[in-house]
Amino acid sequence: MGEWLIMINVFNNEPLEYSKYAISILEDIGNYYDTPTKEPIHAIITRLGELIDYNFLNRFPELKFILTATTGLNHIDEAECAKRQIQIVSLRGEVDFLSSIAATAEHTIALMLSLLRHIPASVTDVNNGNWDRMTHKGNELKNKTLCILGMGRLGVQVAHIASAFQMKIQCFDHKMVNEYSCSNDLKTALLGSDIISIHLPYDENTHGLITKEHILQMNPSGYVINTSRGQIINETDLVECLYEGFLAGVAVDVLETEYLLTESPLWQYSQQTNIHNVIITPHIGGCTYESMENTEIFIAQKFKQLVGHNQ
CATH class of the missing domain: 3.40.50.720 (NAD(P)-binding Rossmann-like Domain)
Structure with missing residues (x-):
């Protein structure tokens, strides 16, 4: 050189x-x-x-x-x-x-809280001159079962923070993590979960990995959080689960088509009138x-x- x-x-x-x-x-x-x-x-x-x-x-x-x-x-x-x-x-x-960088893990938890407590919709409602707390009645993280997909640096960071909220942790990974019991079978890991949080690396093995079939392993009215890469989830299946009511909400920092925003099925769904159960942020997880x-x-x-x- x-x-x-x-x-x-x-x-x-x-x-x-x-x-x-x-x-x-x-x-x-x-x-x-x-x-x-x-x-x-x-x-x-x-x-x-x-x-x-x-x-x-x-x-x-x-x-x-x-x-x-x-x-x-x-x-x-x-x-x-x-x-x-x-x-x-x-x-x-x-x-x-990277173990010293906490931004994306913090944003993951922020998305969970925002989604379950209806924070964006309630802020918009107040800005529009309304003051109706019961419209925005939400759910707590405490005692919810969180399934973390991928127990690398970010997955472990999220697990530590979620544990402080007294969430129950289960996870999917091909390696064992001392503090947590991980399944190397995706469907098994998802069983009984209320929230899934995706922290898998994106490659040919994880492209389109999460489909409707996997989401149906969750408890009904579950939530999906993704701060990894949009291509890991089949967005069409995600939207279908929202329409059918099987998912209560989705919060993502990434999309399947970030450079072509309006082509994203999830973004299209979120643009409908009175849709408040989708939160999309513009890939700001690491943006601090x-x-x-x-x-x-x-x-x-x-x-x-x-x-x-x-x-």
Whole structure:
């Protein structure tokens, strides 16, 4: 990697409120740009705002690196990057570092509370000049059975927080977790659950994994929470379960078609008049000042080490 000791041009495709300290690290490596330039670009920084696909990559013929402070990579065409020998620098596999990041786990619990206590609908109602508490009568988390799908870093964090609410925890994972009894059979894990929370990695094995057949293993009038990736759930089945009343509500931070919002079956369902049992947030699970600062610095340091500029 010695050639990069001479000069490397880094373009930040999403510079809004990017960590100043991370920028200073990148400036130690070479030239940092946060506006379009005619200079050849060797590395691009991206968050989740744009799909990094064939057409995007064609704009940067000399690109060698993509820097993304995310664990999931479904916003990047990995196969196309491999063809072009573009290396992706991400948070994937950085278990020790990620154990200090709590943002997505906290957002998961926030979605549960918002859904079961009808918080968005009640706020809207008050803003419209109404004061009717009984319309928004909700449910407690206490004593609810929470099935966590995926007991990696996030799943375990959510389990710890949920335990503080005195929820009953059951889980699905192919490995055993000391504190919890996990089933490696999805249907078995879902049996008797009131709420499911999805924290599985997205890959070819989990694409479309959760279907109506699985949701029907839950207790009637259950809830689905997803802060992982939208493609893990069959959204059409999810909506069907809402229409049929088998699900009482859904709260997600991700969609099957995030870059084509209006094509999402769940979003379409949520746009109907008097539908208040769906909450959709725009992939903000990891979007806190603290987590973005820390992850952006980590990625900059990882990249600096990669190109031979050890601190």
